[in-house]
Amino acid sequence: MPSTLWAGPETISGSMRRGEVPVQGTRRTGPVRLQLGFAGDGFGYAMDLGLPRPDVGSGAFALDPEIKVETVWSGPVARPAAVLAHRRGPVVRVRDGRSWSELTRSLADYDSMLGHVADPHRAPELLELREQLRGWRFYDHLRTDAAAPARLAPVGTRTPVLAHDGADLAAALATIQEIGRSAVLARTVDAAFPGSRIEVSVDSGRFSLALRQDGMLRPMRADELSDGTLRYLMLTAALLTPRPPELLVLNEPETSLHPELIEPLAGLIHAASEEMQVVVVTHSGALQASLADLAGAELERVELVKELGETTIAGQGMLSRPSWTWPSR
Template identity: 60%
Template sequence: MLTTLAVENYRSLRSVVLPLGRLTVVTGANGTGKSSLYRALRLLADASRNGAIAALAREGGLRSTLWAGPETVGRSVREGRHPVQGVARTKPVSLQLGFGGDEFGYAVDFGLPTPHETQFNLDPEVKRESVWTGPVFKPASLLADRHGTRVLTRDETGAWAGEPDTIRPTDSMLSEFADPRRAPELLVVRERIRSWRFYDHFRTDISAPARESRIGTRTPVLGHDGGDVAAALQTIRESQYADALDEAVDHAFPGSRIDVVNADGRFDLRLHQHGLLRPLAAAELSDGTLRYLLWIAALLTPRAPELLVLNEPETSLHPDLLPPLAELIAQAARNTQLVVVSHSAPLIEALEKVAGELATVALVKEFGETTVLGQGRLDRPSWHWPKR
């Protein structure tokens, strides 16, 4: 389980260290940095697939995603005696992402490239990348370490293995050096990160993929667009979670049940509701009803990930559906670690009633910088960044 998430210089997250529990809710007003935190977690996942550079490019490049404020905000500025002013930079440009867990920790440091003749001179480079044992970085606990283009891994005796290897500056050592014999710990960390699952806003418009019939195959993991929702629900129906599926539907829509119709291999979703003479197809369902069924398919997955991250799952749901959704989230947290980004007070209240362990993190913004409400310097989880 992840115990700490650390982000530095990513958008408004100038320096944030968050404690994580089995089920963590991140909340706050609009514009406080919730979406940035969600994106930071996705960037960490992308790094394990060598996709962080492309992900940063989609956000406008490294320069667009960096903290836009000054390096430091002095006491006189915080007290309102002087305006915020830019000062000469004393540290190298750096965007850092990392996490600590029960077994392993990982950190990556992106920076600007060394000037050279290329048309790709805006691609960020990995300046430092480290994997260590335990939740907190210590030089003695390093398992694999990368400075620039040089990578060192430990052998089976625990000693650093000979001469350092080389790596391209835009590649991650998680994708290039994860080997079951040479660097098994890197392989374990990489596969755990790659198992992370993210769900953002499902489409429920009239042309949404979830409203279409599709060829059905066993689907233990709901796709990100929700187009395979019928196959995912039928997979749940044929798993150990069949009763939980029926309960989730009945709790939200009393007296209702769902069926999946197989027409020559194409799967169609049907919702039977009390009082209607015929079931409703996915194309006929309201946006909120379809979205709730999508959350059932996502949260009752028979193949639980290491980490499941939900971004504003309450979107388009009627308040009456929030308690059933909270029960689904609490049930999923028994099998996987969850991070829920939400600004819905009713959903959080419902989670507090049904979740055995719930950690709530409230984000606030001051002088453009995201901070954790009530967290002082001494309240932050222990965290140390590997130096360049």
């Protein structure tokens, strides 16, 4: 856990920010904690992680995080009256009308109540929230190196959802073709690589991908494609998924892409946003500009800046922050 914690002082004073005094630590006044949470129209969730108590001891796992508190509430703000389930230490309680019902007193410190006490009868909200979180999709490690699985010919099955590393790319593209979106896929590929089309061949259950390009005498196999071309095809499979999630996150999708692919990528992302919420983390000004041109007022832009090593949201002050309350320990 220490490697994930803030490496600066517990508080940064105004004089430190103005450069009047050097940045230096003081005696810690609060517990070591890592807080995670989100809020939506339906449910909100927050988790408070910390270290094991020194007097209890954890043997070889003294640096493993413990879940101190978990809270689930209804709506975007964690008001006391909106709390539906609460976990403190090993005890989990859920709201039962005007009172509270205790589900367990023995939940392990390293287990979440979402994974171990979600019940369709006693805690349907926890079950619904768990399935919601499981449906979120994150692509931040699409492999394009020489040994990337997508460059091989793996055994394939019907694949409505691309794997997080793009390993089943050929099967995912074949699935898009066979469910009736072959024309959309063909237009998407042609927009990025004019005159090109993908070919998926199957031999003894193994799926191979190739890209036939204008002017080439033979199609280029997946192991011959450039990193940028392979990545773009992975992004295509992810965004044209036949099973769109509620939330899809792309981390630096512009990596390795030729500048001419940025505009088609923006169009692909914008089209996908009609079916799902898409969050794009990018350092590309060109991609930001293209998305802004396409999405207009529908695009919500959040700029992150670094000040004294601390990552913050540009222009956000005390009065412009979203309403949020962390559950107390």
